Amino acid sequence: MNKVTIFSISKSYLKILLLFLTMNGCGANELGDGTLVLDPPPVSTNLTNVKTWEWNTITIPPYSYTSGMSFGPGLFVNAAYDTMGVSIVGDNMKFVLNPLEPVPPMGSASPHNYRSEIHTHPWQINHPLGTEQWIGWRYFFPNDYVIDTTSPITIFQNHPGIQGLSPILELEIAALEDPSPAQGGEIQVVNVNDRIIYPVKPMAGDTLDVVIHVIYGLGNDGLTQVWLNGELYHDKIEQTVLENYPWGGNNKWGIYHHTFKNSPSDVQASINAGAGFVDLFMGTLRMTTRIPGHPEYKLNAYDLVKPGQ
Helix, strand or coil, X not given: CCCCCEECCCHHHHHHHHHHHHXXXXXXXXXXXXXEEECCCCECCCXXXXXXXXXXXXXXXXXXXXXEEEECCCEEEEEECCCCXXXXXXCEEEEEECCCCCCCCCCXXXXXXXXXXXXXXXXXXXXXXXXXXXXEEEEECCCCCCCCCCCCEEEEEEECCCCCCCCCEEEEECECCECCCCCCCCEEEEECCCEXXXXXXXXXXXEEEEEEEEECCCHHHCEEEEEECCEXXXXXXXXXXXXXXXXXXXEEEEEECCHHHHCHHHHHHHHHCCCCCEEEEECCEEEEEECCCCCCCCCECHHHHCCCC
16 A cells, blocks of 8 residues: 655765755665665554444444434434344444335335445534545455345445435445446445446455545545555545535445335345345444644555454
8 A cells, every 4th residue: 555666766866866855854765776765655653533433332222213313422323214224243233124124114205125324423514625534344245145236235425414415425336237347246436426336246255345535625636545355446536525515424334225215126126136135244443534734634544444453
């Protein structure tokens, strides 16, 4: 992740370059053969600003489908409509989604269950432009997991908090040809500008390690980086907020089967594919949020939030 760049230069220019680097505050080391090695960029080591949620130390109070429940601290259950759709099992957060059971209450917006998620609390947090976040966690796909080639499934959202608007950033499990050339099951990054499919395809029994780094900004002031299983796949300077709502949003984890909300035919297609029932487990969650002026703003915090620690 942190690359050391090596420049080979003639010794006649070495002293001049070393003097220039010293005057500009950059470190450098000289090897015995005259090769100059530039120091890698600084890495964040400050744990005091990292929030950590270890599930075996946390309890979720009973919650209803209409109002959810805060827990954590700093998290909130958001389920439609299963009141057991989100639970803690040992060291893991467990998300369960069955579109048919339990039967949604009369008058519900959807005739099927379609969401089992948690999100940061309070809602509509409205991070100012320039705020950066590093977020890391691990997903476990159980042995009975079946890839749904008929419908995409969102497993992470960053949402502006305005009802009716789409998320700013998503991780989705792709369906067949959605987008092309997906065969179904691959992880895709969805943002305000595009949808990009990546060659990471969790199977039954697999884990998926995720680290996200985002800087909230308009135009070229924003940055999105996504590591999947330790490899940086998505690394783009890009818009990371909505034009009319210029702030960073709320993070959400779990299962959002959005096509189930309005399409009984999609529910039936998933059931026919053997993928109507979805389980997903989540390991320890870590997140750090920094604003301009923070002493470690824009320092590399990957190792502070990476899964498996």
